[in-house]
Amino acid sequence: MRFALKQHSYGFLDIAPLVDLVFLLLIFFMVGSRFDKPVSAINLPDGEGAAGSDTSLSVSINARGEIFLNDRAVEFTRLEDELRTALQKGPEQPVRLRADGSLQFARFVQVLNCIQSAGAMGLEIEQDPRHTVR
Secondary structure, X not given: OOXXXXXXXXXXXXXXXXXXXXXXXXXXXXHXXXXXXXXXXXXXXXXXXXXXXXXXXXXXXXXOOOEEEOOEEEOHHHHHHHHHHHHHHOOOOOEEEEEOOOOOHHHHHHHHHHHHHOOOOXXXXXXXXXXXXX
16 A cells, blocks of 8 residues: 655745835835934024014124124123113013024023023014924
8 A cells, every 4th residue: 555645835935025015114114204304403593483572672692692782782791781771661571582593502591591680571582484493
């Protein structure tokens, strides 16, 4: 009596559907990803802020750190006194702060502290509306 030899068929694994799946996942993640600049590269003055009210009290700082109060150059040591005098006319008016994008952040904070020490009740930080940070 002759027995038939069993041939084991392990089957063939077709990898074409797996390759299709990998490419679909790749496309999904590429479409769903955002390719933004790193957070550390954000230029702080860029953005779209709320429209500010029309005030006559503004503080501007250029790239060299020079300070201007209502478009008049002011030394940093005199800024608090000048602001305090201007705020006595209308203490409820907000101070509008404009700073250059390449300004050192430490100088920006110094001016913010000076505005607070002068007794300003409100602060508006102006931004360049042409650039938005998302």
